[in-house]
Amino acid sequence: MKKTYYPQIDETIYYETLDNGLFVCLLPKNDFTLTCGVYATSFGNLDCNGKIQVNGKYEKMQSGMAHFLEHRLFDNKKGNVIDLFADLGASCNALTSYNKTAYYFTTSRNVNECVEILLDFVSELNVTKESVEKEKDIIIQELLMYQDNPDIVLTTNILKNAYHYDMIRDDIGGDTNTVKATTLELLLSAHKTFYHPSNMIFVLIGNFDPTKMMQNIRHNQNKKMTAKPLKYQKFKKIEPREVVKEFESINMDVAFDKVAILYKLPKVRVNVTSKKLELKALHGQVVLDAMFSSSGEVNQYLIEEGVIPRSVNASYINEFRTSNFVLITADVLDVDRFIKIVTTAMDDFEKYLTKGKVENSKKALMGRFITSLNNTERIGVEVANDYFKGLDYLDKPDIIEEISFNGAKKMGEKFKKAPRTVYVIKKNEQGSESSD
Template sequence: MEIKKYPQVGETLYKDVLSNGLTVFYLPKPDYNKTYGLFTTNFGSLDTTFTPRGKSEMTTFPEGIAHFLEHKLFEKKDGDAMNFFGALGANSNAFTSFSRTSYLFSTMENIAENVELLLDFVQEPYFTQESVEKEQGIITQEIQMYQDYADFRLFFGLLQNLYPKSQLASDIAGTPRSIRQITASDLYENYQTFYHPSNMTLFLTGAFEVEKMSDLVTKNQAEKTFEAISKIKKAPFSAADPIVSNKLSFDVTIPKLALGFRGYDKLSSDGLKRFEYKVAVQLMLTMIFGNTSSRYENLYNQGLIDDSFGFDFEVGSQYHFASFTSDTIYPIKLAKILRDTLKSYKIERDFNLEHLTMLKKEMLGDYYKSLNSLEFIANQFSSNLFEGVTFFDFPSILACLTLEKIEKHADKFVNDMKSSDFVMNPK
């Protein structure tokens, strides 16, 4: 077992790779009463075209199948897995993103039993065509419900602009039409391909002894039979050129703007460099547009933005983009100012060492504060799992980011980016 100490955050992380390929992380927290488990597979909404395990040709499956599979795994022949967790005094849930599907529980009792249940229910699929057809109606209602949420429509409208004709432009849950095409056989093929232990990660944190927990997990996995480890062949990610602008009439009181910047420069395959790139560009955006910047203050005082204004920088293995959203009565004017400001960020007066130093202290404070939450640690750990880098590397990466380094990373993004805006107007 590999042991890595993080003196800056006072944590010790234990990593084990089992004979079946499953990667397990243990983060003991003896002073906590709660234990949190997260079982993740590298399988998300982008993964619809691949070569199924045991076959030789690429197959394209219906949109939303990863999310559909997440729902169906809870249903067992003898009941719902959520009820089994409840009987053990635990809360359970699951979520699907563009690249991952995670199953989780939190509990203050019956820790060993809940860990076994997490492993067993995810690793014992049970799908019938009858139950699939029942679920199709439930998920169709969920999809239609989200279509009534303005902010949801705004964000995916922007993604459809930035990455046309790609899975990134599709709702993670799919469409009513694509959901109706899913069969029990499709679910098994997707499950057998992506739910192999070698494509999965188990993260456990809380009040337990690592050696005992490791014995439990190892024994549980040793009693199960899995196919030989093999590499998953996926279709490469591709998207058409961005749509410059688009709009939608919706049931809102004032217009909403979503402005996106799609990065084109190919990112390093090195996990540390990718993580540093993500943090650096996010820092640059915060220096220029954060609520401590003069640009933010000017936009707010002019009535161009309100408290809904926000931005983010998303980095995946096959894409990266910055997004801005705000309610505004001047969406076109605001979009132009944001575009012009980002393109010439280096001449902004807030792009300076003093501001950077203040923001780094603020970010580090928020980071240490977040370490009090086991749920936050586990979810961040899973979602930001770059190869060879973890959530606990954040303080050291932040400390190494000078103004010059940030400028180098930001230039890499800004010089090649293409922008698109999506405006939602009142009906």
């Protein structure tokens, strides 16, 4: 077991790669009441764009399989996993994203027992054809519920209008057809392929002895997944630079009209380092914050002019395994004015970006990072997420310090040159849905 001390935040992480390939990361915080364990795999919906080995032959994966697998793992041969944790006074949950699936617990007692359950149930897929068929109905009902959620409809549909082939255009849960096409054999093979310890990380944050805990984890993992993972073939299609559709409007039952504006940037080059990519992401967010944060000039103007009832959401997504885009969303009182003001501001971003605002953004980012260190669940998920990106989450302060005015300006120039698409949800006065 090795350890690294981070003097800037006065934290020490203990870590080790076990014989079966699992990377273990321990962050003792003995003044904390709660302890959180996160067990994550680098398997999300983006990985469902390919073929895996099923009974010796390659078979096409189905969109939504990562989410389906997450659902099924909670039914363990020892019983329902949520009940097992509850009996120990702990809570547990899971999340599936485009690039990972993470399972986690939070507890103030019985830490060793909770760690054991988490490591065991994620490693053991207990499914039958009957349970898979039953789960299909549950997931399809969940997906149908999403279709009535205007915020989910807004985000899902603008991604479909932006991307031709990239899996980010698919809902993380897939759709009715892909869920129905998911089989027991596909799920078993996906688990053997992507839930191999060498594709995973275990993170523990809270009140425990790191030496004893690492010994317990080694003992648990000694006989787990010693066979090599199954082979996986990813489909490769070149994503066109242009968007699928530049504008679409539908009607739904909403309190306010909703607008999403997406700027589609070229996919990240494979030779870009993880640190450089993270710095680009931070530079991009600095540009957006100068205009659209709660104190941003454009956001304030939109509110004062009665164009929006509350603040804009503006994010820049830029990672190796996901696409590269700016997404701006808001509840809107005047759709046409909102679109014009926002797109004009993006074209004229230099009017709002100053060296002072860049420095303020750096301070705000550092503050958010320091605050995150007080939340065990947040730390665990972020450490896992950055590990899969080739980064160390606790090195974030060093990257934040490298943010510069010129770096932000370069990202702003890329934003204004990017093709864009707009998606609008208007109040449904007649109670019937329509589209343009």
